Amino acid sequence: MSSPSEAVFQILLSLxxxxxxxxxxxxxxxxxxxxxxxxxASTLYTxxxxxxxxxxxxxxxxxADEDPRRRFYSLTPAGRRVLEKEAMRLxxxxxxxxxxxxxxxxxxx
Amino acid sequence: MRQLMxxxxxxxxxxxxxxxxxxxxxxxxxxxAARLAGAHSIRSAAGVWRFxxxxxxxxxxxxxxxxxxSFSWLDIKVGARxxxxxxxxxxxxxxxxxxxxxxxxxxxxxxxQFETQPPVAGGERLVVMKNYDTAAQNWSRSRLYDFLNWDDxxxxxxxxxxxxxxxxxxxxxxxxxxxxxxATATLFDVFNVEPHLGRGLQPTDExxxxxxxxVIGHGVWQSRYGGDPxxxxxxxAIAGREHQIVGVMPEGFQYPSxxxxxxxxxxxxxxxxxxxxxxxxxxxxxxxxxTIEAARxxxxxxxxxxxxxxxxxxxxLLPDVVSYTTGLFWMPRDGLTADPAFYMxxxxxxxxxxxxxxxxxxxxxxxxxxxxxxxxxxxxxGASRTRIxxxxxxxxxxxxxxxxxxxxxxxxxVVRQTLSWLNLLTPAWVDFGITTSTTLWGLGLAALxxxxxxxxxALKVTGGKIQQNIQNAAAGxxxxxxxxxxxxxxVADIALAMLAVGIVAGAWDTQASGGLGLDAxxxxxxxxxxxxxxxxxxxATFDPDDLAARVAATQEEFATRLGAEPGFGTPAIATxxxxxxxxxxxxxxxxxxxxxxxxxPARPRVRVARVDIRYFDALEHPILGGRAFxxxxxxxxxxxxxxxxxxxxxxxxxxxxxxxxxxxxxxGEEAGPWLEIVGIVGxxxxxxxxxxxAAGVYHPLEPGxxxxxxxxxxxxxxxxxxxxxxxxxxxxxxxxxxxxxxxxMNETVNIDRQLQNWVSLxxxxxxxxxxxxxxxxxxxxxxxTVAQRTREIGIRIALGAEWGGVAMTVARRAVAQLALGFVLxxxxxxxxxxxxxxxxxxxxxxxxxxxxxxxxxxxxxCVAPTLRALRVTPTxxxxxx
Numbered sequence: 001m002s003s004p005s006e007a008v009f010q011i012l013l014s015l016x017x018x019x020x021x022x023x024x025x026x027x028x029x030x031x032x033x034x035x036x037x038x039x040x041a042s043t044l045y046t047x048x049x050x051x052x053x054x055x056x057x058x059x060x061x062x063x064a065d066e067d068p069r070r071r072f073y074s075l076t077p078a079g080r081r082v083l084e085k086e087a088m089r090l091x092x093x094x095x096x097x098x099x100x101x102x103x104x105x106x107x108x109x
Numbered sequence: 110m111r112q113l114m115x116x117x118x119x120x121x122x123x124x125x126x127x128x129x130x131x132x133x134x135x136x137x138x139x140x141x142a143a144r145l146a147g148a149h150s151i152r153s154a155a156g157v158w159r160f161x162x163x164x165x166x167x168x169x170x171x172x173x174x175x176x177x178x179s180f181s182w183l184d185i186k187v188g189a190r191x192x193x194x195x196x197x198x199x200x201x202x203x204x205x206x207x208x209x210x211x212x213x214x215x216x217x218x219x220x221x222q223f224e225t226q227p228p229v230a231g232g233e234r235l236v237v238m239k240n241y242d243t244a245a246q247n248w249s250r251s252r253l254y255d256f257l258n259w260d261d262x263x264x265x266x267x268x269x270x271x272x273x274x275x276x277x278x279x280x281x282x283x284x285x286x287x288x289x290x291x292a293t294a295t296l297f298d299v300f301n302v303e304p305h306l307g308r309g310l311q312p313t314d315e316x317x318x319x320x321x322x323x324v325i326g327h328g329v330w331q332s333r334y335g336g337d338p339x340x341x342x343x344x345x346a347i348a349g350r351e352h353q354i355v356g357v358m359p360e361g362f363q364y365p366s367x368x369x370x371x372x373x374x375x376x377x378x379x380x381x382x383x384x385x386x387x388x389x390x391x392x393x394x395x396x397x398x399x400t401i402e403a404a405r406x407x408x409x410x411x412x413x414x415x416x417x418x419x420x421x422x423x424x425x426l427l428p429d430v431v432s433y434t435t436g437l438f439w440m441p442r443d444g445l446t447a448d449p450a451f452y453m454x455x456x457x458x459x460x461x462x463x464x465x466x467x468x469x470x471x472x473x474x475x476x477x478x479x480x481x482x483x484x485x486x487x488x489x490x491g492a493s494r495t496r497i498x499x500x501x502x503x504x505x506x507x508x509x510x511x512x513x514x515x516x517x518x519x520x521x522x523v524v525r526q527t528l529s530w531l532n533l534l535t536p537a538w539v540d541f542g543i544t545t546s547t548t549l550w551g552l553g554l555a556a557l558x559x560x561x562x563x564x565x566x567a568l569k570v571t572g573g574k575i576q577q578n579i580q581n582a583a584a585g586x587x588x589x590x591x592x593x594x595x596x597x598x599x600v601a602d603i604a605l606a607m608l609a610v611g612i613v614a615g616a617w618d619t620q621a622s623g624g625l626g627l628d629a630x631x632x633x634x635x636x637x638x639x640x641x642x643x644x645x646x647x648x649a650t651f652d653p654d655d656l657a658a659r660v661a662a663t664q665e666e667f668a669t670r671l672g673a674e675p676g677f678g679t680p681a682i683a684t685x686x687x688x689x690x691x692x693x694x695x696x697x698x699x700x701x702x703x704x705x706x707x708x709x710p711a712r713p714r715v716r717v718a719r720v721d722i723r724y725f726d727a728l729e730h731p732i733l734g735g736r737a738f739x740x741x742x743x744x745x746x747x748x749x750x751x752x753x754x755x756x757x758x759x760x761x762x763x764x765x766x767x768x769x770x771x772x773x774x775x776x777g778e779e780a781g782p783w784l785e786i787v788g789i790v791g792x793x794x795x796x797x798x799x800x801x802x803a804a805g806v807y808h809p810l811e812p813g814x815x816x817x818x819x820x821x822x823x824x825x826x827x828x829x830x831x832x833x834x835x836x837x838x839x840x841x842x843x844x845x846x847x848x849x850x851x852x853x854m855n856e857t858v859n860i861d862r863q864l865q866n867w868v869s870l871x872x873x874x875x876x877x878x879x880x881x882x883x884x885x886x887x888x889x890x891x892x893x894t895v896a897q898r899t900r901e902i903g904i905r906i907a908l909g910a911e912w913g914g915v916a917m918t919v920a921r922r923a924v925a926q927l928a929l930g931f932v933l934x935x936x937x938x939x940x941x942x943x944x945x946x947x948x949x950x951x952x953x954x955x956x957x958x959x960x961x962x963x964x965x966x967x968x969x970x971c972v973a974p975t976l977r978a979l980r981v982t983p984t985x986x987x988x989x990x
Contacts, residue, residue: 070136
C-alpha cells in the first residue's frame, strides 16, 4: 500500500485522540499546523468518504452536548495501524536526515 | 455578495462532484458556509471562496483520475484534426471564443491592475488619508490643515503631503512641460527608495526661506542632461524660478503617480486654516503591527474632534484611511472590487461568454451526435463513459485553449496600443498588459468553456444504454434526442441573432461623416493651463478666485498679442472646439413642460458649448439671425444663448427662434433655469459622428471661468512655423502657462474618428461572429430536429400520407419555433435599439433584414433533411425501428 497523502495523514492524526466532526477536523488541523495545512471542504469530504469505505475511520456517536446534525468520526483499529505505520516511516526518514546533519539534532533544535 | 459566492460554489459543486451523498453534501455546505460567515470582510470572504473553489476543482480532477480517465496525446491530436476537418465551424467557434474569453476577463483584469499597489518594500502598508463628506456622499478634498491634524497618528509611522501639477521647465534654453510634485521630504522615506545621485528632499528644505532645490527623475536626467553624472549642483528653471538640482531618482521612481521632478512643499502652520488653500494628497505608511482598521478607528476619533472644533468646514467630514491606489484615484473605500457595479459588470461579461459557449456547445452537440457510431465502437471496445467524456472534453479544450491563447495575446497588443493612443495618466507602475495571473484566469475560463462546450454534449450523447447506442450506430442514426430543449434553444438563438443585428445596425449608423463648417486644415487647436500652485508658494493661502483672475489676464493678453501678430487670426476660445464631441443635454421648450417625465425620447437632445463672446467672429462664422454675444451677456440674468441652424430645423421645426425660451431637463431631475435665444449661427461640428447634424446651443463664457483654456486659431503658412511661434508667444505672455502641442484641427478630428472606428470595428467583428454562430447553431439544431423525424416521416408515407401533407407537418413546427423566436427577439432588439440614437426607419430595416435572413436559414435547415426523409422508402423506415 502506498503511503497516505498529507491530507489523509492529518485527518487520521486529528482523530487520534478523540472523535471529531468535519469542521472540527479542519479546525484542529489548521490550529495544530499553524495554518500551514488548510483542508478545503471538497478535499476533506472526499478523503473522509474514501477512508470510510476503506474502513480506516467510522461514524461515531456524538456527545450529549454536541450538535446532533453533525456527523462524528473516529479511528478504526485499521486506521490507527495506518497512522502508526506512516508516523514511524516519517520518523525514520527524519532520523536519516539528522544522521546526515541535514537538520539539527533534536537536543540542539 | 456572500449569498452570490455561496450560490456559485454550490452550483459548481453540484456539477463537478455530482456523486457526493446527501449527508456529506450537507456537511460540506456547513463547513464552507461557516468559513464564509467567519470572514470579516468581503475581501477575505472572496479569499475563502477562491480557496474552496480551487479545492473543489482539484478534488474533481482527482475523482476523474481515480475513475481510470487520463488525458492522452491521441485525444489532443484527434481534437486538432477535428478542428481542421471542419474549418468553417472551427473558425467561427475560435473567433467567438477568442473574443469571448478576454471579454469575460476584462472587468476583473482591469480592476486588479488598476488596484496594484506601488512595487516597493512594504507597498501593501501604503495608505492615503482623506475626508469623506457624509452630506455629499463622496470623498472631499484634503488641505494642509488636515495633514497637520493627521500628522501624528499612532498607527501611521510616516506621513506626508503632496500636490502634483505640470510645470514649465527651462533647460538648455528650451521650455518643456514636465509633471512634478510639491512634496514633503517624507515622500522619499515612505517609498523607501534611495536616490540614484545626490540626495532626496530633506526636512530642512521645507523651511520657509530655505534655498530653492529640486530632485529630478530619471527621465528628466536622461532627456535634458543626457545622463550627465555631474548634474547635481546645476540650476534648473521651474515655472520661471531657478532651482538647484540636489538629487536624481532612479528609473521607475515616479511617485505619487507619474511625476518627474520634486520640489519641497513648504508648510506654514500659521496660514494652514480649515477648509482653505490648495488641495493636497495626504499619504502615509502603516506601522508594521497595525492594520488599516486600527488606523481608521484612530483617524475617526481625530475627525470627531475636528468636526466640533471646525463646525463650519468639517461638520460633515469623516476622515478615513484607504489603500494607496484607492486614495490616489478617489475609488470606493474598499476598492473597486468591493463595488456592486463591478460585480454587475463581471457577471454581464461572463454572461456574454456563457451565451457564446452555449451556442458553440450546440454545434458541438450536433457534431458529437453525428459521431455516435465511433463512440459506440469505443464503448464496445471497453472505454468507460468517463474516458469518452474526457476525450470529448480534451477535444474542446484544444479549441478553447487555442482561442484563449490567441485572444489574450491579441488583447495584450490591443490594450497597450489603445492606452498609448489615449495617453491616459495611469500611474507609472500600473501595466494593463496581460499578466501571468490574468493568463491563468484565462486558461481557467478556457477550461470552463471547454466543459460547457464539450462535457455537456458528451454527457448527453453518452447518456443512453450501450446496447441501444450500438444499435443506433448500426442503423446509421443518432440516439440523441433534444426534446423541448431544442425548441427553447432555437428560440433563444433567434432572439440573440435579432439583438446582434440590432447592435451591428447601431454601429453602422455611427459611420457617417462630414465637414466641420470651416477650413479645418488652416486652424490650429491647443489648450493652455495655469498651474494652481507654483514651487515656493504657500499652498495654504491658495485662492481659486486669484487663479481665475490670473487665467483671465493671461487669456486677454494672449489674445491681444496674437491679434498684433501677422499670419494669425483671433483665438476662438470654448469649452469644446469644432469637431469635438460636445456634451449633450435633454431640453424642453417653453410650453412643453407638461410632457411626462418618462417621455424623454420626445424631448430633444442638444449639444452644448460655452464660448468666448468673440468665438464666432474669431472663426469667421457669421451670425445668421439675431445678434452675437456681448460683454453685457456675461452677467445677464436672462441667460442668453445662441443656437445653430440645425436647432431651428430640428427642435423648432423651422419656426422663428429669436426670443424663444427653453431649459435643460433630464429624466427625474430638476429643470435648469430658462434660457433665451438671442442669435442663430450656421452649424459647426459638435458631434464627431455627424458633425453638421447636431442641434447645438452656445452659452457665453466668462474669461477665467475655465482652466485649461481651449482655443482654435486660424493661421497662414506652414503648420510647424505657426506652432513654434504660438508656443514662443505663450511663453512670453506667461512663462508658467502649460501649453499642449498645437495640432491642426483636421488631425484632432481624424484621431478621434480613427479610434472610434477601431472600437466599432472590433465590436462589429464580435457581434458578426456571434450572429454567424447563432445562425449556424440555428441551422444545426433545426436540421437535426427534422432529421430525427426521418422514421416518423417514412411511416407516414408508408401509411399513404401525401408528400405535401408531410412537408406541412415539418414546416409547421419550424414556423412555430421561428415565430416564437421573433416574438421574443423583435421586442428585445427594438428595446435595445430605442435606447440608442438610431432612427426608427433604420431600426425597422435592421429588424426586417434580420427576420428575412433568419427565415431563410430556418427554411434551409428544414428543406434538406425533409427531402432526405421523403426519399426514405417505407420499408427502410420501418426496418430502422
